[in-house]
Amino acid sequence: MTASAIAVLDIDGTLIDSDYHHALAWYRALRSVGEIYPVWRLQRLIGMGGDQVVTAVGVEDLERRVGDRAREQQGKEVDALLEEMAPLPGARGLLLAVKERGHRLVPASSAQQRHVDVFLDMLDARDIVDDWTTSADMESSKPAPDLLQVALKKLGAPPDAPSVMVGASMWDVEAAKRAGMPAIVIRSGGFGDDALRKAGAIALYDTPLA
Structure with a gap:
């Protein structure tokens, strides 16, 4: 520089x-609202803003149906993984x-x-x-x-x-x-x-x- x-x-x-922890947190969050996506696919989205992940993985219909609930749960899942x-x-x-x-x-x-x-x-x-x-x-x-x-x-x-x-x-x-x-x-x-x-x-x- x-x-x-x-x-x-x-x-x-x-x-x-923490990136792989976040992928697991998203997997658990989406599963909690009845949506299952492979962790490898979620991992490729880590680093993108959390407000965009649900749309990126499942298009706008998924965001409309579960986006807010999934984000709230993902935050809680990250809380549980912080010590790791x-x-x-x-x-x-x-x-x-x-x-x-x-x-x-x-x-x-x-x-x-x-x-x-x-x-x-x-x-x-x-x-x-x-x-x-x-x-x-x-x-x-x-x-x-x-x-x-x-x-x-x-x-x-x-x-x-x-x-x-x-x-x-x-x-x-x-x-x-x-x-x-x-x-x-x-x-x-x-x-x-x-x-x-x-x-x-x-x-x-x-x-x-x-």
Whole structure:
């Protein structure tokens, strides 16, 4: 990154090992309202905003019938899995390295506030980061660029400020592209290298501090 650049990092799935937990939470939530979809299919949607997942997996009819109930239950299922989530190797080290190099740092999450609070505590990150986002900060979720744009605004930075996105999914890469940011991807999201590079990822790593 250039001097005084801004690092916008997805936290849920990129710094915290949680993407597969979210896929399982969606499976359980949908099953609780009588809908069963294979976990592998749900996993491919993790990183997309939760408000879009039900439509993406089952088109608009599924959203109309069970969307609100499934989302509410998915949040509860994530609550039950929080103790099984943990920071990925090197996650806190990456935050420290970014700050030590003089860059500004914003974990940009579309997760609910209570989950972001847990993740920040897991990383012991509150005194490291410059600010952070939650689902309450956005109007449109990923792959829309809103969350990344909000992250810049929280620092008082213009949309074209030197910045980079660090994420774990195709949806992170797409959001970064729409926001005009280069995207670095951690493989924790389970997406194939070819697909990530085709989407526009400029670099791929196994762990946050690799």
